Amino acid sequence: MNKLTKNNLTIANRITSILFASKTLHSTALVGLLTVTPIIAVRLTGSDLSVGLPATLVLVGRAIAGYPMGWLMDILGRRKGLNIGLLISMTGMALGALGAIQSNLLIFLSGSFVLGMSKSAIEQMRFIAAEVQPIGKRAQAIGLIAFSSTVGSLLGSVLMDSSPDMTRMLGIPILVIPFFLGIALMVMAMIINHLGLRPDPSSLHLDDLQENEDGTDYRNLNRSMLQIFSTKEVVLACSVMAISWLGMTVVMQVTPLFMSYEGYDVPTISRAVMIHSLGMFVLSSFTGWLTSVMGRYPVVGMGIVLLAISGVLGCYANTLYRLYVAVFLLGVGWNFCYIAGSAMLSDELQVKERGRAQGISEAIIGITAALGSVSSGLLFSTYGYFGSNLLVIIFSFFMVILFIILRRSKDFYQPSDT
DSSP states (O other), rough: OOOOOOOHHHHHHHHHHHHOOOOOOOOHHHHHHHHHHHHHHHHHHHHGGGGGHHHHHHHHHHHHHHHHHHHHHHHHHHHHHHHHHHHHHHHHHHHHHHHHHHHHHHHHHHHHHHHHHHHHTTTTTHHHHHHHHHHHGHHHHHHHHHHHHHHHHHHHHHHTHHHHHHHHOOOTTTTHHHHHHHHHHHHHHHHHHHHSSOOOOSSOOGGGOOOOOTOOOOOOOOOOOOHHTSSHHHHHHHHHHHHHHHHHHHTTTTHHHHHHTOOOOHHHHHHHHHHHHHHHHHHHHHHHHHHHOHHHHHHHHHHHHHHHHHHHHHTOOOSSHHHHHHHHHHHHHHHHHHHHHHHHHHOOOHHHHHHHHHHHHHHHHHHHHHHHHEEEEHHHHHHHHHHHHHHHHHHHHHHHHHHHHHHHHHOOOOOOOO
C-alpha cells in the first residue's frame, strides 16, 4: 500500500521536472555534436571508414563507465553523481574541440570516449525520475525523461542555425562551435541540478513506503548483484533494452549510406534520420502512460512485434515511403522496449541497489550497441540493407522466445533460507 504524503509527491514532481530540464539541455548539446563528429573524424583520417568511429567510442566509454558511475551514485548520491557525469561530459567536449582545432586525431577520439563515459551517468536520469515516483507513475516518469530528447533535438536544430554567426563573431571554425555550445549547456545543467535536486532523490526513501507490484517486499533484502541479475524480470528488462538497441544500431548506422547508394540526396536522407528520431522519442509520454495502464510485459511484447514489422518493411524498402515507415517503426519499437524495460528494472530494485544495478544495465546496453556499431559496416557490405533488417527480425524472434521462457521460469538464483 502506498502511504506517500502530498509533500513527498510535490518533491518528487519537482525533482522529475529538474531532471527533464537537465536532460533536455544534454540532448540539445548532443544534436550539434552528432552532426559534426563524423565529419571531423573523416577529415582527420582521410577515410570514409572512420565515419562511425566517434559513435563507437562513445558506446565503449558508456559501457566501461557504467558500473563505476552507478557505484558513485550509490555512494555519493544522485545529485553529486549526475554533476560528476556532467563534468566528465564537459571534459569530453573540451578534448573534442582541442583535437579538432589542432587536427589531432588521438585527442579528438579521446574526447568521444570520455563523452561516452559521461553518458553512463546521464542515462540514469530516467531511473532517478522513476525512483522518486510511486510505482504506478514510474513508467510515465521514464517516458517523460525520454521525451526530453525530442525537445532537445528541436532546440539543438535551432541552436545549430546560429553556428555561422558565432563563427564570424568568435573566429572559431564552424565544426568546433557545437563543442563550445555543449560546454555552456552542461554548465547550465550542473547549476540546475545543484540547486534543484534537493533533497537528494536517494534520500527520499520512497521504497520504505511501497511494495513491489506483485506484493513482494524487497526493502529488507541484502542482495548481491548476482542475485539481482539472476531475477527473471531483471534479465528480461536488460535483454529487451540491449537487444532492441543492438538491432536499431545495426540498421540506422548504415541507413544513410544505403540511401546515398540508392541516389537519395542529403535532405532526403536527413529526413529519414529525423523520422526515425521522432519514432524513438516523440511517443515517450504515451508509452509511459501505456506501460502504467497495461503493464510492463504487454508493452514489451508490443515493442518486439513493432521491431519485427520494421525489419520486414526494411528488407523490402524499395520505395521511399516504405523506408520512412520502416525506420519510424524501428524507433517506436525500440521506444516501447526501452521504456517498459526501464520501468521493469526499476520495479525490481531498492534504493541502495539502484545505482550499481542500473550502471550494470547501462554497461550491457553500451557493449551490445558498440558491437552493433562495429559490425554494421561488415554486415551491410556482405548482405546489404536486406541483411541488416533481417537481423532485426532474427533478434525479434529471439526476444519472443526469451520472453516466453522467462515468463514461465523461476528466478535462476535461489538463495537459501538460512
